[in-house]
Amino acid sequence: MAARGRIVAGLLAPHPPHLVYAENPPQNEPRAECGWETLRWGYERLRADLAQVEHDVLVVLSPHWQTYVGWHLLGVPRFESLSVDPVFPNLFRYRYALDVDVALAEAIHEEARAEGLVSSMMRNPDFRVDYGTLVSCHLTDPAWSRPIVAISSCRASAYYGVDVMQEQAIALGRATARAIEASGRRAVLLSSNSLSHRHFTTEGPLPEDMSREHITHHGQHLWDMKAIRMLREGRTRELVSILHELTTQAIGETDAGSLTWMLSALGFPTQGAELYGYGTVIGTGNAVMGFWPERAA
Amino acid sequence: MTILQGWVVPGLPHPLLTPDASPGYRRLRDAFDQAAARIAALQPDVLLVYSTMWPSVIGHQLQAHPAPTWVHVDELFHALGSIPYRFTMDTELARAWHEANERRGLASRTVAYDGFPIDTGSVVALKLLDPDSRIPAVIVSSNVYADRAETLVLAKAARDAVASTGRRAVAVVVSTLSNRLFTDWIDPADDHVHSAKDDEWNRKILEFLGQGRLEDVAQLSRTIHREVRVRKVVSFKPMWFLSALMGQHNHHHGEVLAYEAVHGTGGAVVGLTPTGEARGDKEFDEDDVEVWHGHREVLDPVSDEDEEDVPTPPAPRAPEPAPTRSASVTTATAAAPVGAYPHARRVDDLLYLSGVGPRQPGTDAIPGGPIRDAAGAPLPYDVAAQTRACIGNVRAVLEAAGASLADVVDVTAFLVDMDRDFAAYNAVYAELLGPVGPTRTTLAVRALPTPIAVELKVIAHVPLGRDAPRST
Numbered sequence A: 001m002a003a004r005g006r007i008v009a010g011l012l013a014p015h016p017p018h019l020v021y022a023e024n025p026p027q028n029e030p031r032a033e034c035g036w037e038t039l040r041w042g043y044e045r046l047r048a049d050l051a052q053v054e055h056d057v058l059v060v061l062s063p064h065w066q067t068y069v070g071w072h073l074l075g076v077p078r079f080e081s082l083s084v085d086p087v088f089p090n091l092f093r094y095r096y097a098l099d100v101d102v103a104l105a106e107a108i109h110e111e112a113r114a115e116g117l118v119s120s121m122m123r124n125p126d127f128r129v130d131y132g133t134l135v136s137c138h139l140t141d142p143a144w145s146r147p148i149v150a151i152s153s154c155r156a157s158a159y160y161g162v163d164v165m166q167e168q169a170i171a172l173g174r175a176t177a178r179a180i181e182a183s184g185r186r187a188v189l190l191s192s193n194s195l196s197h198r199h200f201t202t203e204g205p206l207p208e209d210m211s212r213e214h215i216t217h218h219g220q221h222l223w224d225m226k227a228i229r230m231l232r233e234g235r236t237r238e239l240v241s242i243l244h245e246l247t248t249q250a251i252g253e254t255d256a257g258s259l260t261w262m263l264s265a266l267g268f269p270t271q272g273a274e275l276y277g278y279g280t281v282i283g284t285g286n287a288v289m290g291f292w293p294e295r296a297a
Numbered sequence B: 001m002t003i004l005q006g007w008v009v010p011g012l013p014h015p016l017l018t019p020d021a022s023p024g025y026r027r028l029r030d031a032f033d034q035a036a037a038r039i040a041a042l043q044p045d046v047l048l049v050y051s052t053m054w055p056s057v058i059g060h061q062l063q064a065h066p067a068p069t070w071v072h073v074d075e076l077f078h079a080l081g082s083i084p085y086r087f088t089m090d091t092e093l094a095r096a097w098h099e100a101n102e103r104r105g106l107a108s109r110t111v112a113y114d115g116f117p118i119d120t121g122s123v124v125a126l127k128l129l130d131p132d133s134r135i136p137a138v139i140v141s142s143n144v145y146a147d148r149a150e151t152l153v154l155a156k157a158a159r160d161a162v163a164s165t166g167r168r169a170v171a172v173v174v175s176t177l178s179n180r181l182f183t184d185w186i187d188p189a190d191d192h193v194h195s196a197k198d199d200e201w202n203r204k205i206l207e208f209l210g211q212g213r214l215e216d217v218a219q220l221s222r223t224i225h226r227e228v229r230v231r232k233v234v235s236f237k238p239m240w241f242l243s244a245l246m247g248q249h250n251h252h253h254g255e256v257l258a259y260e261a262v263h264g265t266g267g268a269v270v271g272l273t274p275t276g277e278a279r280g281d282k283e284f285d286e287d288d289v290e291v292w293h294g295h296r297e298v299l300d301p302v303s304d305e306d307e308e309d310v311p312t313p314p315a316p317r318a319p320e321p322a323p324t325r326s327a328s329v330t331t332a333t334a335a336a337p338v339g340a341y342p343h344a345r346r347v348d349d350l351l352y353l354s355g356v357g358p359r360q361p362g363t364d365a366i367p368g369g370p371i372r373d374a375a376g377a378p379l380p381y382d383v384a385a386q387t388r389a390c391i392g393n394v395r396a397v398l399e400a401a402g403a404s405l406a407d408v409v410d411v412t413a414f415l416v417d418m419d420r421d422f423a424a425y426n427a428v429y430a431e432l433l434g435p436v437g438p439t440r441t442t443l444a445v446r447a448l449p450t451p452i453a454v455e456l457k458v459i460a461h462v463p464l465g466r467d468a469p470r471s472t
């Protein structure tokens, strides 16, 4: 029997396509001259730390795969296509080729059903992978050196409320942890979301003009700082208990359930997360952070 | 300005991909097929599609790729199958609409990228309403933060573009009525509207639409949003868009071809054919709006001129300049002057407008057609359309000066052919300016400087301090 699998890292890995645009990787067609460096340097430090930790798979939950009927998981071994961001097509036209750890995806799917959740495997080979998944995975592993498991967001926040979403996301986190343990994989979890999430609705002629980048509203900043402080201090249960307020007042992208899912899968760590970077992207608040369960306290 | 017909259709893929999974999907599909036949019979130049399933953040986006091609898979109903498509876009109209958006103060851009992900709703609507992809289309996004004013202005910009390009267009809004999906898988045979409450509201909406009362439904949009919409966006906008595009009135022939549940949502195929035009018989609970003046400078750290609603005590700041007692008004929302004069000049409380003709801003197109060709040979023309456009231009100049049609106190009208044109001119005038009640004088003149049949000279009363004369 294989060794017990485990989660070796839980990363808050937001997905503004602007960061990929600013990096000018070969996969992305538009070219930038700079931009959002504090966040990109944060991801750089994160990648350096991740390189020190052996891992087999990235498991990502993205707000931009929206499946109102339960949670879905990619269930085709390989996807290769072009992703054009529907909101920022000027910044993100990205050629991707990625492998899926279908066995692990199926295991999470089964465990999710055992938790009483509605869960489905996505088997259509023509499916286009959402840009949230692509951006978070690219920024964590630009070479796409490992397979991924991609989970959708069921958007229960919109259909019921943040509390129902959290209840489901907590159950999904438990299911994910169990499936990883049984799989023998060393998994890295990616919570693909920003914190506060009120965008500007105009864009300057040069998207990477950093003189125009700032938080939309002071109140958003206060919520971002509160969330970051709690994550750094390992107050994760407390954070989940106020996530309803954060999500509604800061229009948080935490409504997708990804942060709650990751914290649940990690067993609500009390060891603090490392902060790699914080910055705003068209007014939204983004933090790059990491929990490292195997580091000495 | 020709919107031949408007359609409201649902955007979920079931009627396209699995029409025989339930009798309801089949009835929806049959209704789509009927609608497609009606549209084909009209031989429109373009399908103008507003999809609630294409969200945007930076203003509104217009699909302007000449031939978008892809194999589409819905992110939720992926198991129903793939949808290959190759559409044709009316890129000229998309560009004209984009320019009209900017003239009316909206953030806007055209998108023309290979592989751009056209939303399921637009794909389904275009595949079903134009099965052979014969009719060019333009698709516009739905801005998640936009509210009524912005949506109305977007539709009016579309009207400008349709007029200036001379298109005969059919409008399509892709939207469910109630939008609550079941959150578990169902047997299609058991599909039904999620709740009796949703079903009642859907039927109420359809009763109105069946009577052609599109503007009444538009006016109900906020209530509909509260009652039967899962709040994924700020507001329920498609009826605002469609009604503003079709002239903001209730004079349509309405036909509900089908109403069925699709995974719990209420989906209806509804056709609206104009039978008349706006009359001064409506009360708007909220102001009508021609130009978007909303806060759009959040990116500019030095601009704070629009922050008057912040409820904190004002910091000391330089005194406001005294209101201008005499100032010129020039605006990009009215046709460029043909001589050395501003669009308007204010003296104290009175605003004097230069003569206003029907020419369209930006393009100089003449709604209703020019009265003669370049060689001077007479052409048939529609003086009612010209008069309507004149008054629209008067409104644009007034709004640029912070005023409205309701402020007009005196009108002098010039007609080049009193015998031929007076009755039609008089009818449109009565509709649009009759309720305002300014004094009026109508004169016959031998000619006007451009090939137009009518021009208006207007004086408005606009108390100082109510406005800020601005140049745009």
Ligand SMILES: [Fe+2]
Pocket: A015, A063, A064, A132, A194, A253
């Ligand atoms: Fe996002």
